[in-house]
Amino acid sequence: ILNVEQSPQSLHVQEGDSTNFTCSFPSSNFYALHWYRWETAKSPEALFVMTLNGDEKKKGRISATLNTKEGYSYLYIKGSQPEDSATYLCAFKNYGQNFVFGPGTRLSVLP
């Protein structure tokens, strides 16, 4: 069974702060990594699909990097806003397996 870890489990930041969190996954047989944002009372929303070592993706103030050789991905949020408050999930897939979701990082941005 694949183990996908995310840290920290939860995070409280002030509005305007920049923050980042980590998704760790097995480094062998990497196939793809996804990031999702899950706001309370809504559905998880796809943020990034990452497939290549060294990938860097950006969407507004949110960006992500991928290191498949060492088995981690970082998600960065620049200038956090209250609307960024959500649980951020990563999902990892290797060859022959389905996507495995991490437990998530719960972000709270205080105004």
Add this chain to the structure above:
Amino acid sequence: KAGVTQTPRYLIKTRGQQVTLSCSPISGHRSVSWYQQTPGQGLQFLFEYFSETQRNKGNFPGRFSGRQFSNSRSEMNVSTLELGDSALYLCASSPDLRGLYSGYTFGSGTRLTVV
């Protein structure tokens, strides 16, 4: 365009009963996956259907089953319900198998409570 629609939104069932959940994917999406989320657990993969065929199955007992119709709509069935089946069941659709290139689009989920 319409998103992924799951019905019903909430459901209360008694132990031993069976339940059927429905998912209508985004138009044109041929892949439908089902996930279970329980308190303290991440999203656990149940199964994936693509073009009416089950392509993958997670580590759940045989009481959990599903199917996909020719219009890509999918149903999930749980028989002989147990208290531990109480969870949020999410359906996710994608134009490609396993959402590899575009990610999944999730529905709002069905909250099942077994009493």
